[in-house]
Amino acid sequence: xxxxxxxxxxxxxxxxxxxxxxxxxxxxxxxxxxxxxxxxxxxxxxxxxxxxxxxxxxxxxxxxxxxxxxxxxxxxxxxxxxxxxxxxxxxxxxxxxxxxxxxxxxxxxxxxxxxxxxxxxxxxxxxxxxxxxxxxxxxxxxxxxxxxxxxxxxxxxxxxxxxxxxxxxxxxxxxxxxxxxxxxxxxxxxxxxxxxxxxxxxxxxxxxxxxxxxxxxxxxxxxxxxxxxxxxxxxxxxxxxxxxxxxxxx
Amino acid sequence: xxxxxxxxxxxxxxxxxxxxxxxxxxxxxxxxxxxxxxxxxxxxxxxxxxxxxxxxxxxxxxxxxxxxxxxxxxxxxxxxxxxxxxxxxxxxxxxxxxxxxxxxxxxxxxxxxxxxxxxxxxxxxxxxxxxxxxxxxxxxxxxxxxxxxxxxxxxxxxxxxxxxxxxxxxxxxxxxxxxxxxxxxxxxxxxxxxxxxxxxxxxxxxxxxxxxxxxxxxxxxxxxxxxxxxxxxxxxxxxxxxxxxxxxxxxxxxxxxxxxxxxxxxxxxxxxxxxxxxxxxxxxxxxxxxxxxxxxxxxxxxxxxxxxxxxxxxxxxxxxxxxxxxxxxxxxxxxxxxxxxxxxxxxxxxxxxxxxxxxxxxxxxxxxxxxxxxxxxxxxxxxxxxxxxxxxxxxxxxxxxxxxxxxxxxxxxxxxxxxxxxxxxxxxxxxxxxxxxxxxxxxxxxxxxxxxxxxxxxxxxxxxxxxxxxxxxxxxxxxxxxxxxxxxxxxxxxxxxxxxxxxxxxxxxxxxxxxxxxxxxxxxxxxxxxxxxxxxxxxxxxxxxxxxxxxxxxxxxxxxxxxxxxxxxxxxxxxxxxxxxxxxxxxxxxxxxxxxxxxxxxxxxxxxxxxxxxxxxxxxxxxxxxxxxxxxxxxxxxxxxxxxxxxxxxxxxxxxxxxxxxxxxxxxxxxxxxxxxxxxxxxxxxxxxxxxx
Numbered sequence: 001x002x003x004x005x006x007x008x009x010x011x012x013x014x015x016x017x018x019x020x021x022x023x024x025x026x027x028x029x030x031x032x033x034x035x036x037x038x039x040x041x042x043x044x045x046x047x048x049x050x051x052x053x054x055x056x057x058x059x060x061x062x063x064x065x066x067x068x069x070x071x072x073x074x075x076x077x078x079x080x081x082x083x084x085x086x087x088x089x090x091x092x093x094x095x096x097x098x099x100x101x102x103x104x105x106x107x108x109x110x111x112x113x114x115x116x117x118x119x120x121x122x123x124x125x126x127x128x129x130x131x132x133x134x135x136x137x138x139x140x141x142x143x144x145x146x147x148x149x150x151x152x153x154x155x156x157x158x159x160x161x162x163x164x165x166x167x168x169x170x171x172x173x174x175x176x177x178x179x180x181x182x183x184x185x186x187x188x189x190x191x192x193x194x195x196x197x198x199x200x201x202x203x204x205x206x207x208x209x210x211x212x213x214x215x216x217x218x219x220x221x222x223x224x225x226x227x228x229x230x231x232x233x234x235x236x237x238x239x240x241x242x243x244x245x246x247x248x249x250x
Numbered sequence: 251x252x253x254x255x256x257x258x259x260x261x262x263x264x265x266x267x268x269x270x271x272x273x274x275x276x277x278x279x280x281x282x283x284x285x286x287x288x289x290x291x292x293x294x295x296x297x298x299x300x301x302x303x304x305x306x307x308x309x310x311x312x313x314x315x316x317x318x319x320x321x322x323x324x325x326x327x328x329x330x331x332x333x334x335x336x337x338x339x340x341x342x343x344x345x346x347x348x349x350x351x352x353x354x355x356x357x358x359x360x361x362x363x364x365x366x367x368x369x370x371x372x373x374x375x376x377x378x379x380x381x382x383x384x385x386x387x388x389x390x391x392x393x394x395x396x397x398x399x400x401x402x403x404x405x406x407x408x409x410x411x412x413x414x415x416x417x418x419x420x421x422x423x424x425x426x427x428x429x430x431x432x433x434x435x436x437x438x439x440x441x442x443x444x445x446x447x448x449x450x451x452x453x454x455x456x457x458x459x460x461x462x463x464x465x466x467x468x469x470x471x472x473x474x475x476x477x478x479x480x481x482x483x484x485x486x487x488x489x490x491x492x493x494x495x496x497x498x499x500x501x502x503x504x505x506x507x508x509x510x511x512x513x514x515x516x517x518x519x520x521x522x523x524x525x526x527x528x529x530x531x532x533x534x535x536x537x538x539x540x541x542x543x544x545x546x547x548x549x550x551x552x553x554x555x556x557x558x559x560x561x562x563x564x565x566x567x568x569x570x571x572x573x574x575x576x577x578x579x580x581x582x583x584x585x586x587x588x589x590x591x592x593x594x595x596x597x598x599x600x601x602x603x604x605x606x607x608x609x610x611x612x613x614x615x616x617x618x619x620x621x622x623x624x625x626x627x628x629x630x631x632x633x634x635x636x637x638x639x640x641x642x643x644x645x646x647x648x649x650x651x652x653x654x655x656x657x658x659x660x661x662x663x664x665x666x667x668x669x670x671x672x673x674x675x676x677x678x679x680x681x682x683x684x685x686x687x688x689x690x691x692x693x694x695x696x697x698x699x700x701x702x703x704x705x706x707x708x709x710x711x712x713x714x715x716x717x718x719x720x721x722x723x724x725x726x727x728x729x730x731x732x733x734x735x736x737x738x739x740x741x742x743x744x745x746x747x748x749x750x751x752x753x754x755x756x757x758x759x760x761x762x763x764x765x766x767x768x769x770x771x772x773x774x775x776x777x778x779x780x781x782x783x784x785x786x787x788x789x790x791x792x793x794x795x796x797x798x799x800x801x802x803x804x805x806x807x808x809x810x811x812x813x814x815x816x817x818x819x820x821x822x823x824x825x826x827x828x829x830x831x832x833x834x835x836x837x838x839x840x841x842x843x844x845x846x847x848x849x850x851x852x853x854x855x856x857x858x859x860x861x862x863x864x865x866x867x868x869x870x871x872x873x874x875x876x877x878x879x880x881x882x883x884x885x886x887x888x889x890x891x892x893x894x895x896x897x898x899x900x901x902x903x904x905x906x907x908x909x910x911x912x913x914x915x916x917x918x919x920x921x922x923x924x925x926x927x928x929x930x931x932x933x934x935x936x937x938x939x940x941x942x943x
Contacts, residue, residue: 186664186665194534
């Protein structure tokens with residue numbers, strides 16, 4: 001049983017934002033970094049499947065520069081066996097990331113490939129599905145439950161309005177994992193530090209091709225018309241709301 | 251007639267031989283029991299250097315002979331124990347003197363001193379102390395049987411593990427057997443004396459007034475001569491054999507506290523709790539914390555045996571008082587059952603409840619019990635035998651954290667602290683934002699040297715209500731001409747409570763980063779308004795190479811007032827009460843400076859019933875502020891109980907605190923306890939600012 005988990009160290013925004021001079025990205029001074037929330041669920045799910053199987057391996061894969069390894073260490077501290085990082089500089093779009101991941105999947109031939117539904121910073125929800133497309137593997141997105149069978153898996157897919165779609169899928173498959181599928185275990189800082197002894201294999205990316213999309217401009221949308229911000233203490237605000245309601249309903 | 255008596259009067263030689271054989275047997279069983287205890291402690295993991303042996307010896311002597319720790323918060327119980335203790339000790343010493351005379355001085359040295367005036371004083375002394383023993387035991391019987399205070403009842407806030415369910419009944423039986431056996435020893439002893447007096451009526455025995463009175467009573471009802479002599483012969487064996495049996499049972503019963511109690515006092519770390527132990531270098535998961543009974547330090551295994559079930563911790567614990575599933579007493583007792591049932595005397599004798607060797611303790615002790623602890627030190631502080639509950643609980647929490655066995659709210663907070671360096675999840679650049687409201691600039695001490703480095707801490711930096719108090723303090727310092735600066739975005743949460751949660755790796759990381767940042771700054775002293783940061787900076791950062799002069803803002807404020815750098819313009823005249831923060835008071839003994847400041851401001855300080863070392867934790871400590879609620883539905887929170895207590899004093903203007911977490915907890919509790927409008931909260935700095943402007 002071998003599960004490959006694609007993980008990303010994402011940027012976390014504070015409530016103050018400045019952009020880079022070319023207006024195409026956030027100034028890194030205004031960012032913290034953390035393991036993508038969905039990816040910790042994906043890692044936990046992989047660990048549980050391998051633990052239930054009794055033997056096997058969980059391999060975490062990231063595409064990016066050395067800073068990506070912080071997130072990978074966290075997964076290794078949770079219990080993943082080893083990591084693979086495809087070295088890549090600069091900003092990649094999901095298609096390029098999927099191309100880099102596809103090479104790794106082909107060389108590792110895992111039984112399952114997990115990715116988070118989306119990354120919390122760029123929120124495109126595309127990498128996992130693109131990867132399945134490139135590899136010509138079956139894929140199921142937004143999964144909240146996995147029952148593993150022989151050569152196939154029965155999975156629950158989350159739909160709109162609380163509906164659940166139960167799907168049977170042949171394995172190997174690419175599955176994107178939704179939050180809430182489990183409770184990810186805590187990685188103690190001691191474990192994270194000791195995870196530095198675990199192997200992270202660094203590979204050079206092949207030709208990642210042209211991106212499918214490019215960022216033209218990033219900005220904070222202007223405040224819409226018709227909104228009035230009420231300042232002051234609770235009593236003042238309440239008084240003002242009362243007046244507005246009276247005006248509008250008069 | 252010479253004043254003396256024959257110890258073995260009327261005994262055949264074979265009877266004397268039998269007697270000495272029984273002594274040997276009794277001592278052998280006693281030694282076996284003690285050796286097994288010792289072997290049990292040796293099974294503990296690791297060791298802690300026990301230095302300052304002279305100071306420790308003096309402490310044991312003081313605590314044992316003055317009962318300084320036993321009599322606290324219950325002087326009557328202290329007096330009762332004092333009577334029993336000295337009664338028992340004098341009778342024991344009397345027996346030892348007699349043995350010395352009979353078995354060594356007389357036969358070997360031909361030195362016979364046990365007669366005449368020595369004998370008379372010996373008789374008087376033993377007789378009076380025997381009476382003291384009986385009075386003390388009677389008081390204890392009344393206390394247990396009739397007064398029945400909360401602390402002596404085995405009511406539990408949490409169901410024990412199945413194997414331990416019968417224990418409360420056995421404890422009750424054990425307590426009465428212990429009390430009864432001592433009573434029986436005293437009674438048969440007095441009877442022995444009285445029967446002899448009734449039989450022989452030696453006039454000099456008036457020096458044993460109690461025995462004399464009873465003996466004369468016997469004679470008055472015609473019980474004398476032969477009948478009394480026969481009774482004496484029987485009672486001699488009853489008293490003697492029972493005494494030997496009793497001595498041999500010491501390591502196996504509640505009497506073990508006579509040995510383990512003073513030992514616990516001897517090995518107690520004066521700084522238990524305020525300075526926790528780092529992880530061993532290169533610790534693997536299995537090395538972390540207390541997951542198994544033999545993971546405990548030997549001295550912590552000893553602590554378990556020292557417990558007398560006096561229940562002072564049970565009565566002092568804020569968790570127990572407010573329906574959390576924790577009692578420090580029950581925790582210690584349950585751990586003791588596991589230790590005894592897996593590697594102690596009970597395991598050796600095969601007495602249930604047995605536990606497997608290398609027993610897992612995290613199942614027997616429920617996680618919610620450990621997560622209920624506020625690490626407030628109320629238990630450690632009041633324990634008369636020096637048990638270190640707080641470090642023990644902390645070690646067990648470390649094992650829970652290692653297993654990931656914690657609620658997700660806490661897990662998220664720890665992850666937030668890991669990623670953002672503070673528990674609010676704010677970006678570091680916002681840490682100094684509160685200074686923008688001031689009409690002057692606060693130095694960035696990373697680039698501008700200053701006299702004082704103010705370590706602000708998370709709550710005082712990020713929480714809006716606390717920012718007001720921080721602004722007051724900044725204005726005060728400026729008014730007093732104190733040259734100070736803050737670390738702005740360079741400061742990370744100090745980690746005191748991260749450590750108390752049991753996430754030692756994260757704590758070490760935070761401490762190392764803060765030590766590196768602070769070490770790069772130029773300053774004379776550190777001040778903080780946060781007792782939690784104060785504690786860890788002062789007591790724990792030295793473990794990471796950060797040794798500085800650290801003070802709490804209440805100490806600095808007092809210094810500024812006393813030196814005249816701050817002048818009180820108007821006496822405040824408010825009626826106030828002051829809540830001692832755990833991390834300031836019990837952890838560090840800083841009780842007076844905040845009170846002296848209030849006095850200097852002209853406020854009338856009215857103490858709550860629980861003050862100073864008996865202060866009631868607000869409920870936030872030990873990381874509880876980051877966890878889900880665990881208390882029973884119908885119990886008030888500790889903070890609400892505290893506000894009730896303050897309001898109960900009558901017309902108090904301000905509830906004064908000197909801790910940012912207290913500001914948060916009590917602002918909330920004033921609303922939720924239904925006392926809004928009756929009392930208001932002020933942070934110490936806010937009152938100082940009011941009085942100097």
